[in-house]
Amino acid sequence: MSVSVPAPTRRHDLDWIRVIAFVLLILYHVGMFYVPWDWHVKSPHTVPALEPIMMLTSPWRLTLLFLVSGAATRFMADKMAVGALTRARMARLLPPLVLAILVIVPPQSFFEIVEKAPEQALPYAAFYLKYVTGSGHWCRGTDCLATPTYNHMWFVAYLLAYTLVLCALLAVSAGAAQRLQRGAERVFGGWRLMVLPILFLGVIRFALVNRFPVTHWIVNDWYNHLLSFSAFLFGFAAAKSETLRQGLIRLRWPALLVALPAYAAFAGYAWAYRADDAVPPETLRAVMRFVYAADQWAAIAAVLGFGARYLNHDSAALRYLVPAVFPFYLVHQTATVVLGHYLAKAGLPQGVEAPLLILGTFATCLAVYEGVRRVNLLRPWFGLKPRPAARLEPQAQPA
Numbered sequence: 001m002s003v004s005v006p007a008p009t010r011r012h013d014l015d016w017i018r019v020i021a022f023v024l025l026i027l028y029h030v031g032m033f034y035v036p037w038d039w040h041v042k043s044p045h046t047v048p049a050l051e052p053i054m055m056l057t058s059p060w061r062l063t064l065l066f067l068v069s070g071a072a073t074r075f076m077a078d079k080m081a082v083g084a085l086t087r088a089r090m091a092r093l094l095p096p097l098v099l100a101i102l103v104i105v106p107p108q109s110f111f112e113i114v115e116k117a118p119e120q121a122l123p124y125a126a127f128y129l130k131y132v133t134g135s136g137h138w139c140r141g142t143d144c145l146a147t148p149t150y151n152h153m154w155f156v157a158y159l160l161a162y163t164l165v166l167c168a169l170l171a172v173s174a175g176a177a178q179r180l181q182r183g184a185e186r187v188f189g190g191w192r193l194m195v196l197p198i199l200f201l202g203v204i205r206f207a208l209v210n211r212f213p214v215t216h217w218i219v220n221d222w223y224n225h226l227l228s229f230s231a232f233l234f235g236f237a238a239a240k241s242e243t244l245r246q247g248l249i250r251l252r253w254p255a256l257l258v259a260l261p262a263y264a265a266f267a268g269y270a271w272a273y274r275a276d277d278a279v280p281p282e283t284l285r286a287v288m289r290f291v292y293a294a295d296q297w298a299a300i301a302a303v304l305g306f307g308a309r310y311l312n313h314d315s316a317a318l319r320y321l322v323p324a325v326f327p328f329y330l331v332h333q334t335a336t337v338v339l340g341h342y343l344a345k346a347g348l349p350q351g352v353e354a355p356l357l358i359l360g361t362f363a364t365c366l367a368v369y370e371g372v373r374r375v376n377l378l379r380p381w382f383g384l385k386p387r388p389a390a391r392l393e394p395q396a397q398p399a
Contacts, residue, residue, distance in 0.1 A: 008240060011071065013312040017303060018068045019321045024057050025065075026332045026365075029152070030358050033340040034350075040112040040151075041341045045350055051274065055267040059292055060299040062155065066228045067300065069159055070166075070235025077170060077177055078240070086167045092383055093160040096330055099381045100153040104330060106131050108151050108337045113138050115341065152333040154216040158225070161218065162232045177236070184237040185244060193247045194255060194301060197234075201227070202293035206286060245308050252305025255298045262295035326383030327372060328365040335364035 032039040035050040077085050106128055114121045120138050122130070130136035131147040138145040150157055170176050188196060208223035215221050238244040248255075269288050273280045280288070339360045343353050372378040376386050 008242075010075065011239065011312065012314050012318065013304075013307040013310075014068050014071050014239075015318055015322050016311040017307045018065065018072075019318070019325060021061055021065050021068070022325050022329055024061055026328065026336075026361060027358070028054065028057060028061070029333050029336050030340075030354070030361060033336060033357065034354065040108050040337050041115050041344075043340065043344055043350075043353075047350075048274075052267040052271060055270060056263060057299075059263075059266070059296045060303075063227060063231045063296060064300050064303060065155065066159070066162075066231040067235035067304075070162075070232035070237075071239035072235075073163060073166065073232075074177060074236045074239035077166075077236075082167050082171045085170070086164065089160070089163045089167070091380065092385075093156055093163070095381045096326065096383045097150065097153055097156050097160065100156070100330060101148050101150050102132065104334050105149060105151045105153065106147075107334050109145060109147055109149065111337050111341045112145065116140065153330070154218070155329075157218055158228055159232070162229050165229070166233070166236065180233070180237040181241050184234065185241055188244060188247070190247070191251075193244065194251055194258070194298070197297040197301075198290070198294050200230070200293075201296050202290035205289040205293055209289070248301055248305040249309050250305075252302055252309060255301035255305060259295055259298035259302055262291050262298060266291050266295055323373070323384055324366075324369050327369040328362075330382055331365050331368045332361055335361045339364070 031050055031054050033041065034043050034045075034047045035054050036046045036048055037051075037054075073085075073089070076088065080088065109131060110124060110127050113127070117138060117140055121127075127136070134147055136145065136147055138147075173179075204223065204226050208226065212220065212222040212224075214224045216224070266288060269280070269284070269291075272278070336357065339357055343357055343360075346353070348356070368382075372382045373384055379386050
């Protein structure tokens with residue numbers, strides 16, 4: 001006899017995964033200061049050996065975050081009408097995006113110009129006027145810095161767009177959430193939960209990544225849109241499915257055993273062909289796109305499986321960290337860029353500089369969070385719900 005399992009009202013494992021993934025994202029962006037890859041500002045002493053370490057989370061971290069965001073949207077969608085959901089997500093995502101574009105991100109562009117094109121650098125007030133009007137024309141050859149921009153907040157811009165598309169789907173199709181869940185349970189039963197996502201991710205990477213390389217510019221980033229929106233939609237469909245949750249728990253060890261060699265193979269491939277003029281054979285490139293996909297999904301499945309098995313519990317720490325994620329994400333990259341620029345000028349040993357950069361980035365994020373969460377006027381601009389107005393308790397009347 002089958003036993004009906006009530007749908008969960010919250011997934012603490014997904015909360016923990018979201019917190020941990022954003023911590024890894026902050027560390028990744030600190031690593032971008034040191035790894036030889038292009039970024040806004042760079043250490044004068046790059047560390048090529050960081051490249052394989054950066055590749056450990058690079059293929060799957062943001063895809064996982066879109067999946068978790070889709071799951072969070074499902075829990076909200078089941079509590080409110082579509083119109084209310086649309087307004088709630090707009091209120092949560094749009095003000096921080098506007099704040100980022102106008103206030104938080106400009107220093108990133110400013111210091112990028114200072115480091116990469118110092119002959120074009122201006123005092124900050126003059127730079128900002130050109131930044132907001134899009135009249136800077138900061139170019140090195142054909143490489144131009146377009147402003148205003150959202151930089152690392154592309155994730156929020158995309159998430160807002162995907163949420164609006166999903167809300168339109170929910171508005172025109174009653175019961176779409178339940179149908180998506182049932183469909184996902186049928187399609188991804190058993191080992192198909194491991195195999196089909198890898199095939200899907202491999203095919204879209206093989207077919208699209210050359211034609212539409214990842215740009216993080218919303219109007220033409222089609223490979224990234226298909227990847228990220230699919231993850232968002234899967235998270236929405238799977239959020240309340242005990243069938244898929246148990247499937248991921250069962251697959252956690254096999255997924256890990258696929259993810260580790262796939263990571264090693266792709267990281268080795270990327271290392272072997274890291275030079276600008278190194279061109280891999282087309283057959284090898286095609287194979288590695290499916291290896292990348294195997295790493296991508298197997299790592300996500302392992303994280304979700306181990307998380308569902310061991311992290312589905314609440315705590316005071318989690319209740320503090322969950323609302324802190326958005327303000328930390330909003331501020332962290334600007335903190336890293338500014339601190340990295342000035343720390344590099346101090347000429348400290350790298351073994352001292354790097355820990356200072358990590359600690360300084362987290363300390364800046366924590367200070368901002370502790371400040372804004374206490375000011376109701378600022379909370380919505382940092383992705384926090386306003387606190388309800390305090391109610392005065394009626395005083396007892398004398399007898």
